[in-house]
Amino acid sequence: MAVATRTITFREAVNEALRQEMARDPDVVLLGEDVAGGATVPGFEHEDAWGGVLGVTKGLVQDFGRERVLDTPISESGFIGAAVGAAATGLRPVAELMFVDFFGVCMDQIFNQGAKLRYMFGGKARVPLVIRTMIGAGFRAAGQHSGCHYSVFTHMPGLKTVVPSNPADAKGLLAAAIRDDDPVLFFEHKLLYDTTGEVPEGEHLVELGRAAVPREGDGATVVAIGRMVNLALEAAETLAGAGAGVEVEVIDPRTLSPLDDEAILSSVRKTGRLVVVDEDNPRCSMATDIAALVAAQAFDHLDAPPQLVTAPHTPVPFAPVLEDFYIPTPERIAQAVQATL
Amino acid sequence: MLTEVRMPKLGMAMKKGAVTKWLKAEGETVQEGAELFELATEKITAVVPSPASGLLGRVVAQLGAELPVGALLALIGEPGDTFPPREELAAQPPPVAPAFPIGAPPAPPEAATRAGGRPGDGAPVSPAARRRARELGVDVALVAPSAPGKRVMVEDVEAFAAAAAAVAEAEPEEMPAPAGRVVPFTGIRRVVAERLSESLRTTAQVTISREVEAGGLVTRRAALAAGFEVATGIRLTYTDLLVEAVARLLADHPLLNSTLTEEGIVLPDAVHVGVAVALEDGLIVPVIRDAGTRPLAELARDRAELAAKAQAGTLTLDEVEGGTFTISNLGSFGADAFTPIINPPQCAILGVGRIVDKPVAVAARVEVRPLLWLSLTFDHRIVDGAPAARFLRELGDRLATPEPAPEPAPEPGPGPG
Numbered sequence: 225m226a227v228a229t230r231t232i233t234f235r236e237a238v239n240e241a242l243r244q245e246m247a248r249d250p251d252v253v254l255l256g257e258d259v260a261g262g263a264t265v266p267g268f269e270h271e272d273a274w275g276g277v278l279g280v281t282k283g284l285v286q287d288f289g290r291e292r293v294l295d296t297p298i299s300e301s302g303f304i305g306a307a308v309g310a311a312a313t314g315l316r317p318v319a320e321l322m323f324v325d326f327f328g329v330c331m332d333q334i335f336n337q338g339a340k341l342r343y344m345f346g347g348k349a350r351v352p353l354v355i356r357t358m359i360g361a362g363f364r365a366a367g368q369h370s371g372c373h374y375s376v377f378t379h380m381p382g383l384k385t386v387v388p389s390n391p392a393d394a395k396g397l398l399a400a401a402i403r404d405d406d407p408v409l410f411f412e413h414k415l416l417y418d419t420t421g422e423v424p425e426g427e428h429l430v431e432l433g434r435a436a437v438p439r440e441g442d443g444a445t446v447v448a449i450g451r452m453v454n455l456a457l458e459a460a461e462t463l464a465g466a467g468a469g470v471e472v473e474v475i476d477p478r479t480l481s482p483l484d485d486e487a488i489l490s491s492v493r494k495t496g497r498l499v500v501v502d503e504d505n506p507r508c509s510m511a512t513d514i515a516a517l518v519a520a521q522a523f524d525h526l527d528a529p530p531q532l533v534t535a536p537h538t539p540v541p542f543a544p545v546l547e548d549f550y551i552p553t554p555e556r557i558a559q560a561v562q563a564t565l
Numbered sequence: 566m567l568t569e570v571r572m573p574k575l576g577m578a579m580k581k582g583a584v585t586k587w588l589k590a591e592g593e594t595v596q597e598g599a600e601l602f603e604l605a606t607e608k609i610t611a612v613v614p615s616p617a618s619g620l621l622g623r624v625v626a627q628l629g630a631e632l633p634v635g636a637l638l639a640l641i642g643e644p645g646d647t648f649p650p651r652e653e654l655a656a657q658p659p660p661v662a663p664a665f666p667i668g669a670p671p672a673p674p675e676a677a678t679r680a681g682g683r684p685g686d687g688a689p690v691s692p693a694a695r696r697r698a699r700e701l702g703v704d705v706a707l708v709a710p711s712a713p714g715k716r717v718m719v720e721d722v723e724a725f726a727a728a729a730a731a732v733a734e735a736e737p738e739e740m741p742a743p744a745g746r747v748v749p750f751t752g753i754r755r756v757v758a759e760r761l762s763e764s765l766r767t768t769a770q771v772t773i774s775r776e777v778e779a780g781g782l783v784t785r786r787a788a789l790a791a792g793f794e795v796a797t798g799i800r801l802t803y804t805d806l807l808v809e810a811v812a813r814l815l816a817d818h819p820l821l822n823s824t825l826t827e828e829g830i831v832l833p834d835a836v837h838v839g840v841a842v843a844l845e846d847g848l849i850v851p852v853i854r855d856a857g858t859r860p861l862a863e864l865a866r867d868r869a870e871l872a873a874k875a876q877a878g879t880l881t882l883d884e885v886e887g888g889t890f891t892i893s894n895l896g897s898f899g900a901d902a903f904t905p906i907i908n909p910p911q912c913a914i915l916g917v918g919r920i921v922d923k924p925v926a927v928a929a930r931v932e933v934r935p936l937l938w939l940s941l942t943f944d945h946r947i948v949d950g951a952p953a954a955r956f957l958r959e960l961g962d963r964l965a966t967p968e969p970a971p972e973p974a975p976e977p978g979p980g981p982g
Contacts, residue, residue, distance in 0.1 A: 496691070496693045496718070496719055523692045524692050524693060524695070524696040525692070525693045525696065526691060526692045526693050527691040527692075527693040527694065527716070527718040527719055528691060528716065528718070
């Protein structure tokens with residue numbers, strides 16, 4: 225059965241998932257800073273809605289109204305808390321934490337309330353909440369708007385964490401996250417919004433906890449997260465073309481909690497080599513977590529020490545030359561692969 | 566339900582054994598507790614009872630094949646049960662026999678600790694290469710990395726194995742048929758061979774010899790033997806007197822009664838003397854316990870019982886383990902002197918030759934006296950030549966003296982503590 229697809233942007237894929245889920249389920253509501261914007265505000269009737277700072281929710285307020293697309297004050301601790309409460313009492317809110325770097329002001333609501341309610345009430349309370357948030361460096365947005373930080377949330381029991389790398393997964397994973405009965409942090413890399421890909425038109429769901437293998441190979445396993453998948457594929461292309469002719473297998477975990485351990489382990493058992501590429505900071509990170517997983521469970525299959533390609537242990541710098549140096553590159557990934565051969 | 570018959574662990578030190586005879590054939594009915602097979606371990610042979618009643622549905626272990634403790638030997642079930650083919654069962658790795666209930670980690674591959682003049686010396690070996698080497702039966706220490714300074718990887722191990730296979734194929738398998746008869750090198754013969762080779766390979770053995778006067782020994786046996794036999798029914802032998810004399814003397818020479826272990830040199834509290842007994846097809850060394858303190862009569866009785874059991878093949882593992890010193894007496898076979906091989910993990914062994922009347926210069930006159938060669942092999946890692954020679958001289962003095970060596974003060978009865 226052929227699924228009808230067409231090429232759209234990552235931004236449009238996220239928007240389409242929100243639109244389709246809101247149409248399907250009247251309990252799905254959006255809230256966040258400027259997720260609607262000026263339209264329908266008295267005095268701004270002729271303005272098109274802003275749809276968030278980067279226009280991801282554009283057009284939704286016109287179709288679903290201000291009752292379901294709620295502009296909030298600049299008060300993350302207030303509206304994230306409201307979203308947790310709304311989820312616990314029957315709605316399926318999708319809150320937008322504009323940049324993940326802002327998590328500090330609403331962490332009690334996420335960590336001590338949203339993540340623990342189901343556990344502490346013995347399963348009688350559910351928190352079907354999605355928090356969408358922007359991540360990533362390369363946008364010249366300085367240290368307070370450029371981090372990744374998904375490892376912080378992956379550390380916390382009770383939360384699910386999703387980091388899509390392409391438009392089709394963005395749509396399918398967001399729809400699955402909205403239908404999930406647990407709180408899900410959904411991380412959207414700013415530099416991915418304008419990337420394009422084939423995306424199914426109708427309902428499209430990608431199960432949480434299942435990794436993708438965008439490129440198969442038996443030379444080395446590269447586990448890459450989010451936008452790093454694209455860089456890893458570039459590196460793999462270069463390595464395959466080089467004289468060495470190394471066939472790299474690229475694993476895209478897609479969700480970090482739950483993590484598809486077996487996909488990673490079975491690939492390493494085949495290749496004997498592991499490189500993890502992670503734009504997040506390196507200590508207590510997904511990179512170290514995946515390296516530990518492999519060291520503990522596939523030690524006898526390793527032919528070389530695992531290599532980690534990550535950001536340095538610093539905030540994201542503002543100077544463009546330093547910011548470019550901060551982000552992993554295909555060259556560094558290729559060098560790491562060669563270090564395992 | 567199928568019951569697995571596995572290689573039993575008959576003593577603390579037992580690591581492997583070989584089935585030397587199946588007392589039931591595949592397809593026969595067996596009873597729990599009834600004798601099922603004969604087993605040769607590194608030290609003894611034993612008859613092992615069946616762990617269950619039923620049909621001996623599949624015999625897995627081949628006769629004479631050395632297998633680790635825990636290896637699958639046979640399956641017992643009910644008529645109608647399905648028994649997998651022997652090849653499939655034999656290919657299954659034995660469970661790791663834990664040294665402790667919590668399960669000890671498997672020992673590192675032997676190759677990891679090997680040193681000296683190998684192609685791969687010093688090169689790190691990847692975990693995957695170690696695993697592959699185990700799977701292919703390759704000694705990973707022989708494998709060189711693909712370039713100097715690199716790690717030995719899976720590809721290097723596989724290339725090595727392929728090259729080795731190619732060489733093996735090139736070499737003709739056919740050996741010229743040996744002229745004469747071939748005796749299977751199995752069972753106790755193989756056990757003896759391996760233990761003695763290991764002894765020579767792993768210790769620093771030195772043998773010193775001394776011809777001593779045996780007048781005291783001969784006189785004492787002549788004085789005691791007749792009455793002893795009447796009282797106990799046991800024939801008193803020179804070996805019994807030697808066990809007594811050596812064990813008493815070892816109290817003053819504890820290093821010759823010691824064992825070298827990882828922790829250091831272990832000095833046992835007691836002297837347990839092993840006495841080598843020649844068998845038709847090999848050699849076994851049952852142990853006389855507490856020979857340093859118990860009276861001669863008990864030592865002689867133990868020696869006689871153990872020797873009889875050795876000939877009958879009914880020694881238990883407990884009766885051959887734990888010796889601290891060994892005596893090998895080839896005098897009755899007419900040997901004068903020889904270089905005995907240490908019985909690991911002991912430090913020393915005394916070889917005893919025949920007693921011969923010879924002319925001896927005594928105070929510028931020639932007298933005929935019974936003489937005897939003693940040969941002491943000791944582990945030079947533990948003891949040096951001078952103290953070993955001192956032991957031999959003191960032993961000679963004891964055997965020469967017509968009077969019996971003074972008995973130590975009687976042991977106090979067992980007290981609290």
